[in-house]
Amino acid sequence: MKKQLLTLVLVPALIFGAVTIPLPKEASAASTGRIINSVSLRQSANENSTRIRYLKEGEKVTILSKVNSWWYKVKASDGREGYISTSAKYIQASGVTSPGDSNTNGGSGSGSSGSTSANVQKIIAAGKKYLGTPYEYGSSRDNTRTFDCSDFVRQAFLDGIGKKLPSDSRGQGSYVKSLGHAKTNWRDLKPGDLMFFMSYKGTSQSNYSGINKSTQTITHVAIYLGNGQILSTYSKDSGGVRIDSIENRHWEYRFLFGGSAL
Template identity: 60%
Template sequence: MKKFLATLLIASTVTTGASLIAPTQAHAAPEATIVSSVNFRSAPNTSASSLRFLKAGEKIQIISKVNDYWYYVQTTQGQLGYISTSSKYVKYAGAGSSTGSSGGSSSSSSSTVNKIISAGKKYMGTPYEYASDRSNTRTFDCSDFVRQAFKDGAGITLPSDSRGQGSYVKSLGHSTTNWRNLKAGDLMFFMDYKGTSKSSYPSNTSNQRITHVGIYLGNGQILHTYSKDSGGVRIDNIAGKHWEYRFMYGGSALK
């Protein structure tokens, strides 16, 4: 997929160091609040360089727990780094599943979705490469990443490109053009990047070409990868961003 404007790619210097660490998955709710100013570091140790201090009241997402002392987190600006696990610095904003899924799915379907999302999150920070090799997990492009998450989490092998995946979802009759109607684990399909303004995008997307795909996490967030400079596999917010304006349709890839 085409590279985006440099102003959108704010996490590249952080994720270069962060992606060298392979933390274990956290079992707690991902949404958290900083309760006291805490050092936001480039690696999970006190000798690592400080990226900045996170201030009291800042919202973050806990991506994973490295060990008893360090969390791997993402800020609302998309920065990735490490903070202390101490409750004097961070407090969970609420309990619940990290997928943000709502009712309506069977327990078996919900379990599958959780496994797919967990499988995808294991690759946080994995470098982006256009037309990446589908036979390994050293790098991903957008559709390769989605394909691998479904393969690892549910044993499902999706088509290898985003347009093929989009056609597959439509063939199942699960698609919607309103991203707010999506459930956690659904796929999201996007047109080309045309800028940060809503007016740059057509209101009718039916004749647009799919150029990007990601996994919806619920709570207005997407798990995906889209350029080398953005830091590889990451989580982004959708609402009010170019992701919302570029969205074409989405839906479940599960039968």
């Protein structure tokens, strides 16, 4: 009887001793980044958001997530969390996974593949098909019956290559800057680049002299066609979507910066 009891005790012990219990997998290492040039750490993913502090060249950060194509959420070396530009001009990143939906603001849809020059032609062609479409401030992003300036630019990119830009001109400007493509001389721009302008202060160049343009707010966006011409919409009286020359006109005096959104 004692022998039988001993057997009953030992057998389960031997069985369970042979079972390998899987351990939880170790969490994957966090993405890391190294600051290449000093960049603002901001409270939210917006260029106008409050700056927490500057991240210095050489500083290492932990990349918590890639919010979209132009913002990372990071943890700085002092433990503070915030948002910084994804531009390779500011940060060298490793092991970063993009958000699942690549067609959110600033992302590019499946139609954005192909050479840059081919995409530029598609964007410009898509924009030109709306020539004469009436202007409406704050136009609906759900239809193409009317446009304001940023809605028109957004629709040209969406129709042309399936790329969904931010819905307002300031967001579009921030996106271009985040890519490191911004230029302050319009003559350095290429066809298809976006151009950003400050408020209208008259037709005379003297009305814009002495203005610190780096502090000015974007009030208009246009698509550069080359040869000193822009494609945009800016008022009901102007006739809606149209092509204008910029040299020696208020457009040239109001120009803040421009660059590629591709």
